[in-house]
Amino acid sequence: MTDDAKTSPETIFEQFRSIVENTIPEQYKPLLAHFNEQGLFYQQFIQSLNSKETDLSSFWALPNSWAEKGPTTEQTKDWFKCFYTLNAASANNEAPAMDTLWSLFNPSTQQAHDSLKDLHGAFVDINQLHTELGQLALLRFEQLQQQIDAEPTEEHVCKHWLQAGEETFKKVSQTEPYIDAQRRLFEALNQLKTQQQVFGTQLSQQLGLPSQQAIDDLKTALHQLRIEFSNYKEHTEATIHRLDQRLKKRH
Amino acid sequence: MPAFKPTKKNQWQDDFALLLERFKTFDEQPSISVGDTPKTLIHQENKLRLFRFSARQVKQKKTPVLIVYALVNRPYITDLDDDRSLVLRLLEKGHPVYLIDWGYPDSSDSLTDLNDYINGQLYRCVQHVKRLNQIKKIDLLGICQGGVFSLCYSALHRGDIRKLVTLVTPVDFHTKDNPLSLWTRHIEPTALINTAGNISGDTISLLFETLKPYQLNRDNYRQIEHLNKNNRALEHFLRMEKWLNDNPDLAGQAAVEFMQNFYQQNKLHKGQLSLAGQAVSLANILCPVLNLYAKLDHIVPPSSSQALKQHIKPELYQEHALEGGHIGAFTSLKTQKKLINLLHNWLS
Numbered sequence: 001m002t003d004d005a006k007t008s009p010e011t012i013f014e015q016f017r018s019i020v021e022n023t024i025p026e027q028y029k030p031l032l033a034h035f036n037e038q039g040l041f042y043q044q045f046i047q048s049l050n051s052k053e054t055d056l057s058s059f060w061a062l063p064n065s066w067a068e069k070g071p072t073t074e075q076t077k078d079w080f081k082c083f084y085t086l087n088a089a090s091a092n093n094e095a096p097a098m099d100t101l102w103s104l105f106n107p108s109t110q111q112a113h114d115s116l117k118d119l120h121g122a123f124v125d126i127n128q129l130h131t132e133l134g135q136l137a138l139l140r141f142e143q144l145q146q147q148i149d150a151e152p153t154e155e156h157v158c159k160h161w162l163q164a165g166e167e168t169f170k171k172v173s174q175t176e177p178y179i180d181a182q183r184r185l186f187e188a189l190n191q192l193k194t195q196q197q198v199f200g201t202q203l204s205q206q207l208g209l210p211s212q213q214a215i216d217d218l219k220t221a222l223h224q225l226r227i228e229f230s231n232y233k234e235h236t237e238a239t240i241h242r243l244d245q246r247l248k249k250r251h
Numbered sequence: 252m253p254a255f256k257p258t259k260k261n262q263w264q265d266d267f268a269l270l271l272e273r274f275k276t277f278d279e280q281p282s283i284s285v286g287d288t289p290k291t292l293i294h295q296e297n298k299l300r301l302f303r304f305s306a307r308q309v310k311q312k313k314t315p316v317l318i319v320y321a322l323v324n325r326p327y328i329t330d331l332d333d334d335r336s337l338v339l340r341l342l343e344k345g346h347p348v349y350l351i352d353w354g355y356p357d358s359s360d361s362l363t364d365l366n367d368y369i370n371g372q373l374y375r376c377v378q379h380v381k382r383l384n385q386i387k388k389i390d391l392l393g394i395c396q397g398g399v400f401s402l403c404y405s406a407l408h409r410g411d412i413r414k415l416v417t418l419v420t421p422v423d424f425h426t427k428d429n430p431l432s433l434w435t436r437h438i439e440p441t442a443l444i445n446t447a448g449n450i451s452g453d454t455i456s457l458l459f460e461t462l463k464p465y466q467l468n469r470d471n472y473r474q475i476e477h478l479n480k481n482n483r484a485l486e487h488f489l490r491m492e493k494w495l496n497d498n499p500d501l502a503g504q505a506a507v508e509f510m511q512n513f514y515q516q517n518k519l520h521k522g523q524l525s526l527a528g529q530a531v532s533l534a535n536i537l538c539p540v541l542n543l544y545a546k547l548d549h550i551v552p553p554s555s556s557q558a559l560k561q562h563i564k565p566e567l568y569q570e571h572a573l574e575g576g577h578i579g580a581f582t583s584l585k586t587q588k589k590l591i592n593l594l595h596n597w598l599s
Binding site for chain 1: 271358360362363367371375378382430433439441443444464470472475489492
């Protein structure tokens with residue numbers, strides 16, 4: 001095999017798959033996948049630049065960002081599961097029990113709908129800002145490329161990509177519209193969470209499960225008990241230590 | 252735009268192929284370890300564990316140092332590996348070292364508040380260290396949020412602390428160059444609370460990554476050539492990855508209070524903070540304070556740390572800038588010598 005064949009994208013991809021699937025310990029697989037993903041990203045960027053594509057702004061789409069994912073996927077999943085999955089199930093099921101459940105959700109459905117609308121609006125605004133971010137970053141990248149005297153190398157390109165992205169993000173993310181869109185996003189998520197809690201309470205009542213209030217009371221009692229126990233233990237140990245010191249002094 | 256000069260070979264692909272070869276051997280080796288300096292568990296309550304590190308064969312200092320790390324991320328970053336261990340360097344200089352591990356809060360800890368952490372858990376740890384060393388005052392070394400806790404503690408329990416070190420510690424949360432503060436100032440903190448009543452570690456991690464999205468998510472994984480050339484570099488990289496992805500959830504009540512009181516209302520700096528009804532005034536700190544900040548810190552900007560100077564009597568206050576960023580300030584091989592000399596000279 002020639003050197004070129006050994007390192008062609010196909011070979012690398014095959015090597016990657018084979019090694020990751022067969023020989024790499026589980027804990028390192030996500031890391032290698034991440035390396036691979038980033039490597040491909042830079043290769044695509046360089047290829048696009050080489051082939052003189054005009055709009056490269058999508059290469060500054062935010063990777064794995066706070067605003068992109070919201071508070072956490074886990075959290076969002078919880079809420080969406082509640083509002084979408086259950087509501088969809090109830091809409092397709094005519095069994096009386098489900099009808100009863102549906103009637104229970106109804107009071108909060110309009111609110112949920114409004115919150116989802118707010119959430120969607122905030123996402124749209126943030127996405128719009130991210131699109132602008134990409135365009136501004138591209139302009140900055142072009143400036144940086146033009147500023148160097150020599151012909152830019154791959155390393156220059158990657159460094160300029162980074163500098164353009166970070167500088168532009170720093171500017172855009174601190175503007176009023178960005179902060180406001182982010183605030184609205186979290187506000188809408190918070191409203192959904194409140195409605196989820198109301199729904200949870202209703203469901204607990206319906207199914208005879210302990211209410212959230214009962215669970216919170218237990219948590220409060222456990223918390224208080226832990227504090228009292230820790231204080232008591234500390235007090236006892238301090239007393240024993242003091243007595244021990246006194247005894248040592250006497251002898 | 253000037254023409255782009257393509258290289259004949261794709262260097263990254265070559266490097267990645269080599270890296271894959273290196274990883275092939277990893278299934279025969281034990282997984283990468285962290286926090287290996289020998290230590291003994293001396294106190295435990297709920298999730299918290301207090302450790303004493305084993306002394307080296309050198310003349311021992313009288314006053315122990317208690318390291319207080321943040322609730323965010325894990326404290327083994329202070330003992331990542333032998334080369335980059337702040338703990339080990341202190342032990343080599345003869346300082347008895349203790350470390351608080353706050354643990355991984357679960358839903359039963361969601362009501363733990365800042366008072367529980369500072370006047371409860373931290374207080375009891377300090378008393379343990381004092382008793383074990385038969386000493387009335389100890390030294391505190393607080394890092395980041397742990398530095399904030401240490402400041403509050405030193406203001407409230409003046410008789411317990413001989414000297415205080417704050418490392419990359421925010422004091423003024425409203426300085427102009429603080430994007431973290433700018434974003435969180437407008438967010439209702441309870442929106443971040445998950446169904447367990449806590450703030451997920453993943454959420455916090457995502458927030459920090461978003462401060463430098465392109466560098467932390469992409470560029471750090473582009474440069475792999477040095478990982479192939481040097482075993483220690485690869486091991487260090489893997490240890491850092493392990494640490495970066497090891498994010499405990501934050502106890503909901505304490506996290507909300509921290510966001511509201513510090514990030515949003517800047518109460519510590521304004522002198523308006525109180526814990527369980529007790530005013531926390533930094534002016535009450537009467538022990539010598541060494542404040543160390545990082546020049547390139549994007550999480551705690553230097554100006555945020557340096558604000559401490561306004562609160563401590565000049566004769567008690569010293570500050571020094573360290574090269575590097577928030578974590579590099581105490582893990583980087585370049586800064587370590589300066590850091591340890593500063594710490595050793597000052598604590599001695």
